[in-house]
Amino acid sequence: MKLEGIHHITAITGDARGNVLFYVGTLGLRLVKKTVNQDDPTVYHLFYADEHGSPGSDLTFFEYPDAVRGSPGAGMVHRIVWRVASERAIAYWERRLAAAGTETERVAGALRFSDPEGLGHELVVASVDDEPLVGGAPDVPRELALQGFDAVRAYSLEPRRSERLLRDTLGFTGGRDGRWEVRGGQRGGLYVYDPAPEVRPRQGAGTVHHIAFASAMEDHEAWRERILAAGAHPTPVIDRFYFRSVYFREPSGVLFEIATIGPGFAADEDREHLGERLSLPPDFEPLRDRLEQTLTALPNPHAGQEVKA
Ligand code: ZN
Numbered sequence: 001m002k003l004e005g006i007h008h009i010t011a012i013t014g015d016a017r018g019n020v021l022f023y024v025g026t027l028g029l030r031l032v033k034k035t036v037n038q039d040d041p042t043v044y045h046l047f048y049a050d051e052h053g054s055p056g057s058d059l060t061f062f063e064y065p066d067a068v069r070g071s072p073g074a075g076m077v078h079r080i081v082w083r084v085a086s087e088r089a090i091a092y093w094e095r096r097l098a099a100a101g102t103e104t105e106r107v108a109g110a111l112r113f114s115d116p117e118g119l120g121h122e123l124v125v126a127s128v129d130d131e132p133l134v135g136g137a138p139d140v141p142r143e144l145a146l147q148g149f150d151a152v153r154a155y156s157l158e159p160r161r162s163e164r165l166l167r168d169t170l171g172f173t174g175g176r177d178g179r180w181e182v183r184g185g186q187r188g189g190l191y192v193y194d195p196a197p198e199v200r201p202r203q204g205a206g207t208v209h210h211i212a213f214a215s216a217m218e219d220h221e222a223w224r225e226r227i228l229a230a231g232a233h234p235t236p237v238i239d240r241f242y243f244r245s246v247y248f249r250e251p252s253g254v255l256f257e258i259a260t261i262g263p264g265f266a267a268d269e270d271r272e273h274l275g276e277r278l279s280l281p282p283d284f285e286p287l288r289d290r291l292e293q294t295l296t297a298l299p300n301p302h303a304g305q306e307v308k309a
Contacts, residue, residue: 004055
C-alpha cells in the first residue's frame with residue numbers, strides 16, 4: 001500500500017475573481033471545478049489543475065470573501081513547488097510573470113514568486129519522469145507549461161516529532177534534513193520542512209489550509225485504520241463526491257488529508273466543459289437558485305478550451 005504523491009493542496013482566498021485571473025489567466029491552469037465549500041455552501045470552493053483535473057496538479061481554494069491576509073508559521077505549508085520541463089521554461093515564466101506585474105526571484109535555478117494574496121510558489125526543473133500534468137491554456141506553449149506539483153514546503157519547530165508518522169505509518173522515505181519523499185507506483189512528490197519563523201502563524205487569505213496525499217480507492221479505509229493505530233486522530237471517511245477524504249493533523253501541526261484517486265471531476269460534468277458552470281453535489285442541488293444569485297460572478301478566461309487527449 002503506497003500513497004501516490006500529492007493529491008491536492010487547499011488554500012484560502014479572499015478574492016475569488018482575482019484568484020481565477022491569476023491561476024487561470026496568468027499561470028495557465030485549468031479551472032476544473034467551480035463548486036461550493038461543503039462545510040459552508042454560501043462560498044466557493046475552486047479547483048485548478050491540469051486539463052484533465054488530475055491528482056498531482058490540483059490546487060484548490062476556499063473563498064472567504066475579503067478575508068484578512070494570513071501569515072504562515074509553524075505547522076503551516078508556506079510554499080508550493082511546481083515542476084517545469086526546462087531552464088527555458090523558467091526563463092519563460094520569469095518574463096510572463098513580470099509582464100503580468102508579478103515580482104519574481106531567481107534562487108539556485110528556481111523561480112520564486114507569490115500570488116496576489118501572498119501565497120508562495122516556486123518553479124523547478126523536473127528531476128523525475130512522472131507524467132507532466134499540463135493545464136492546456138491556449139496562450140502557454142505546452143512544453144513551457146507548469147507540469148504539476150513537485151513539493152510542498154512546511155514550517156516546523158520540531159520536524160523530528162513527525163518522523164515516525166511520516167515514515168512508519170505513511171511510508172514516506174528519506175527524511176534527511178527534513179526532506180521527505182512520498183512516492184507510489186505512478187507518481188511521487190516531496191514534503192519538506194523548513195525552520196519556522198518567529199511570527200505567530202495566522203491562517204488567512206494567501207495561506208495553505210491543508211495538503212492531501214493520494215490513495216487508491218481500495219486502500220482508503222486501510223489508510224485510516226493505520227493512522228488511527230499510530231495514535232493520530234483521523235476523521236471518519238467523508239464523501240466529497242469527487243473523492244473521499246480523511247483528515248488528521250500530523251505531529252508538526254500541518255493538516256493532512258488522504259484523498260482517493262477518483263471518482264474525479266468528470267463525475268458530474270462533461271470533460272470538455274469542466275468548471276464552466278456551478279457544480280453542486282446532490283445534497284446541495286436544492287440550494288442552486290439561491291446560490292447562483294449570491295455567489296460572486298467569476299470570469300473563466302479559458303472556457304470551452306479544447307482538451308487534448
Ligand atoms: Zn482537501
